[in-house]
Structure formats: structure tokens, C-alpha cells
Amino acid sequence: MRPTLVILAAGMGSRYGSLKQIDRFGPSGETIVEYSIFDALRAGFGKIVMVVRKGFADDFREIILPKAIKKADISFVFQELDSLPKGFKLSPERVKPWGTGHAVMMAAEVVKAPFAVVNADDFYGASSYKIMADFLSKKQSGMIEEYCLVDYQLSNTLSESGTVSRGVCKVDPLGYLVDIKEHKKIFRLNDTIISESEGGMPLTFTGSERVSMNLMGFLPSMFKSLNEQFVDFLKENGSRNDAEFFLPYAMNEVIRSGKAKVRVLPTKEKWFGVTYREDRTLVMESLKSLADQGVYPSALWG
Numbered sequence: 001m002r003p004t005l006v007i008l009a010a011g012m013g014s015r016y017g018s019l020k021q022i023d024r025f026g027p028s029g030e031t032i033v034e035y036s037i038f039d040a041l042r043a044g045f046g047k048i049v050m051v052v053r054k055g056f057a058d059d060f061r062e063i064i065l066p067k068a069i070k071k072a073d074i075s076f077v078f079q080e081l082d083s084l085p086k087g088f089k090l091s092p093e094r095v096k097p098w099g100t101g102h103a104v105m106m107a108a109e110v111v112k113a114p115f116a117v118v119n120a121d122d123f124y125g126a127s128s129y130k131i132m133a134d135f136l137s138k139k140q141s142g143m144i145e146e147y148c149l150v151d152y153q154l155s156n157t158l159s160e161s162g163t164v165s166r167g168v169c170k171v172d173p174l175g176y177l178v179d180i181k182e183h184k185k186i187f188r189l190n191d192t193i194i195s196e197s198e199g200g201m202p203l204t205f206t207g208s209e210r211v212s213m214n215l216m217g218f219l220p221s222m223f224k225s226l227n228e229q230f231v232d233f234l235k236e237n238g239s240r241n242d243a244e245f246f247l248p249y250a251m252n253e254v255i256r257s258g259k260a261k262v263r264v265l266p267t268k269e270k271w272f273g274v275t276y277r278e279d280r281t282l283v284m285e286s287l288k289s290l291a292d293q294g295v296y297p298s299a300l301w302g
Helices: 032-043 054-064 066-071 100-105 126-137 222-237 247-257 277-292
Strands: 004-008 047-052 074-078 115-119 145-153 164-171 177-189 192-196 202-205 210-218 260-266
Touching (some): 004 100, 032 047, 054 066, 100 115, 115 126, 126 260
Parallel strands (some): 004 115, 047 074, 145 260
Antiparallel strands (some): 164 177, 177 192
């Protein structure tokens, strides 16, 4: 069974200043999400599931992805604030989405195969999708299910326009994930990469640290774990209007509970995205360069 790609596209893009999922960066006006779909198709994915807000579904169908829809099996599911488990009610003050873990939960009804998760506004690189597709396409025979994560070198994921948050991966000698620890306000200062710690003292990084960019692979069993964890999350945090249920936290819990192991698959690709509006020019230049090198056609869909 060919794997499915779940694309998270319901975020607000507050730091970027607009709905960045619909902005066009490619040489022929492509959005970043179109590159994700293009790379997924040639890597061997069979189905694309877009997680969007209901109010933007028609924009994705008619404006953003009309050419891609002709080439790929694309379906849409909706992440709404009131999509809550039975017994829970939405606070009237809640305006912030519930987070990436909740977004993935919305795809449960339409995903029946091994699946990967990506952010719509992140560029991961063609070989990263191939690494993921190859892993998800292999039959598993162990006693414990294996999920996976494609990780990047920290130095290949920084923004020149401001600070970023990154989940640094701790990996055991056999190549399995131990946990993901979030570090905030990471930036490059001359030849040094530093961040602020919770105590206010700066932390220094070499740049070779392995970080998660939310390119993760799962079996359908992950949906049950997400639902169980989200119920616990709501019991503890449901009254907080800023609390979010993040996918890396959910993956840490799966590892801790022994429900699955997570294989870490390194990539040499350079990640880039549009965290800040100032990133736009660099993203456009990078995509044009890749087209000039022949990695992509100048017009993705011909």
C-alpha cells in the first residue's frame, strides 16, 4: 500500500503577516505546498490529505491547487476549534488553533495507510520525501511498531530574518529517537549559533545538532494515541486559551509509554520556510536556483 501524505495547512501565520500557505514563491508562481505535493508524488506517495480551515477550502481547491488536483489524489479535512472529543466544550474566548497534534487527528477518517506529516509552509527537499516514502513502504515485522522522523542539521534550518524554535533530537546508538527537546529563540551570531535558555543564560550550538522539522511518519495506530493524549491534554489545559497540543510532544509520549519506537532518518537537505515576511526573497531565490539546476522544472505542472 502506497503511503499517504498529510499536509498541515490550517495555521494562521501570525509572524509572517498573512496566510503564507497561499503566497507564491516558485518561478512560475507555485506555492511551497505545491512543491511538497510534487516531491511526494515522485517519491511514491499515493494520496494527499490537506488539513485546512473550512473557510479556506475553496481557496485551496480553486486558487492554490487547481493544477495539482489534476495530477494527484487530493482530499481535504477540516481543523476547527470546536472539533473536540465528546464531553468537552469550546471556550468562547478560544481563537488559537489547538496545535499540530490536533490537526493530524482530523485526518483519521480518511487515512488508512502509513502516512507522513509535513507543514504546508515548509520546504523539505526532494530526497527527504524519498527517504520517508521508502521507510513507510516497507513491511514491518518487529514486536513493536516503528514510526519515523526525518531530521535535519540545525545549521540547515535557520532563518536569516529572526529567531526560530527548533526541537533538538536525542538519538540512541541504534538510531532511535529518545526524545525531542524544544529550544526557543535560536539565531546565528557571526559564526556562532546560540539561543536563550529558560533561565536566561545563552546556550551555544555547533550547528550539527539533529533537529525535527515536523517531517514525521506514522502508522494508523497513531490516531488512537493522539485521541487518548488529547483527552488528557484537555483535562489539564482546556481552560487555557493559549495551550497547544503539539505533535512532537505526542511523539515523545508514544516513546515514553513504549507503544512504538521512532527511527530517526537523517537527511542532507537544506530546509527553508517563511517564518518571517523577510524570508520571502530568499525562498524565491532558492526555488529558482533549484529550477536552474534541473532539480525541478521551471513550471511544476507543465
